[in-house]
Amino acid sequence: MIRTPQLTDSRIRGSRGRALMSHLLQNLPNTIKQAFGTPLIRLTHASSPGRFRLLFRGSPGEQQEPMSDQDGTSRSRSANDTIDALADRLDAARRKHLKPDEKPTSAMALGFKYATEFTVATLVGAALGFGIDKLVGTSPWGLLAGLVLGLCAGVREIILSAQKGMEQGQTAISSEDPEQEQ
Amino acid sequence: MAADGEGKRIDPISQFEITPMAEWKVGSYDLSFTNSSLMMLIAVGLILLWLFLSTGRRSLVPGRWQSIVELSYEFIGNMIRSTAGSDGLRFFPFVFSLFMFILFANMLGMIPFFFTTTSHIVVTFTLAMMVMCLVIGYGVYRNGWGFLRLFWPSGIPLAIVWFVAILEVISFMSRPISLSVRLWANMLAGHILLKLFAGFAVMMVGAFGLFPGVFGALIPFAMTFALVPLEFLVAFVQAYVFALLTCVYLSDALHPGHH
Amino acid sequence: MIRTYLSLSVTTVSAASAVAAESSGETTFPPFDPGYFSTQIFWLLISFGILYFVLSRGILRRVGQILEERSDHITDDLDKASRMQSQAREAQKHRERALTDARAEAQGVVEATRQSVDAEIKRSIAAADAQAGEQAEIAEMRIRKMRSEALSRIDEIAADVAQAAIEKVAGKSVTVARIKSVLN
The missing domain is CATH 1.10.287 (Helix Hairpins)
Incomplete structure (x- = not known):
């Protein structure tokens, strides 16, 4: 499920550890979602914004480096996945906000x-x-x-x-x- | 209750006795301040203290205490909305006060040696009559004579409608009684049971000495142990039922036409 | 359910015992003691009244406000989030378009470079061809000249050879000019 980056890629060879880390972090929410069926890391209002940002922010140094063709498409795909996952969670949050779950009479x-x-x-x-x-x-x-x-x-x-x-x-x-x- | 071991008596009734703390008579009415009055005031004081302290900071992101308050607020709100509709929310403060008062009175009664105000039929009946007065008063104020449609079911042939109307009247009259008796009897029975089993456990040790008595005490002690959480549950459920039925009856005052 | 029946039976039992106690003149069952009805009702109304008043005037209103504020806030946040999400999609689309554009451009640059290089190669091949042809022509000309030169010198050699041969055979010396005239 985790796409291991090609370590021979010239981009990664320079800072192998950091690139691997950022890749894993970027794909972690999706990986968890695929593994457990539900996103374990939820965006609750202000529960832990720092952690959330850590998981979804791409490392900023990466953008400036030249990238190979294949890597570019894979990254855009993962960005699309991220947006879709966020959209799902947004929908869930809206549903939950609009309709509080009702308890049946005991x-x-x-x-x-x-x-x-x-x-x-x-x-x-x-x-x-x-x-x-x-x-x-x-x-x-x-x-x-x-x-x-x-x-x-x-x-x-x-x-x-x-x-x-x-x-x-x-x-x-x-x-x-x-x-x-x- | 014929439990006379070594002169010790289990008296499960004495816990319901009222002892005056300050005498006060107005005319022929005795309005003394009693342990019962004290417990009522303590319940009210605790509710107000709790609500006041936990909503004092008014934070947008709730802390633990504030979110408990908000949960109970929405709990009652949803209860009213689902039984009496959205216009039942005008009775929100009343239902909320009622629920909290009964809940706190019941819970305070679970503390050993505390008096349980809701184990007295006068108290529960007064609460029930408050509900019924509100239902009748508001029903007549809002619907006028149309409130009587409550007893006149629609869509029933004229031949038996009289019969059904009588049944409706009987049901209506039994409401305050069932409302009060349910709460009162549950609290009373629960406390008597707890006292009996705990008393048995103590009595076993007293009668047979510490060593064999402990084994005799095991069963009543286990019963007491099992009963306590059940009684807490009952204390909550009874407050819930009272508030829920209040909402159902208020719904009649709001919409007397249809059941 | 069992509990309810139990409690009901306790109710009846206690009611019966209360009646029995009253008839026998003993102490009454406390929950039925009418002597305390008035104080119970009075203090209940007082305390419940206080509770209701404070709750309806103060605290519940405050809790309601807090909840409403939060609800508004969350609605705002959700709207903002969906707006940002559409922006993100837009940006993503933009990025992909830019990517494909860049790729197309790169393709174009590669093609153009290839063509220019081809042309260059063709040109230099042609130049080399031309140069080679020139050189070949020069060489051919030289060969031709050499051949004609050689051909022109054949007469002389023949005359020399003939003179030598005549001298050897006839013992007479003949001038080259004579021979030449004879030969021609």
């Missing part, structure tokens, strides 16, 4: 929610029925009806939130556009 939270809602809805229904019993004097029937209604309300609540949760899960999986508000 399963534990949903579990707590369902369990209490069902129970409490039943209890509230029963309490309402009991209250009506006290007010009107229809002793067992209000409590009974309230209990049944409360149960229904609890079931309905769970079904509705489950539907909503599934919709959200699906949109979280399928959607790419950030405007997903109802």
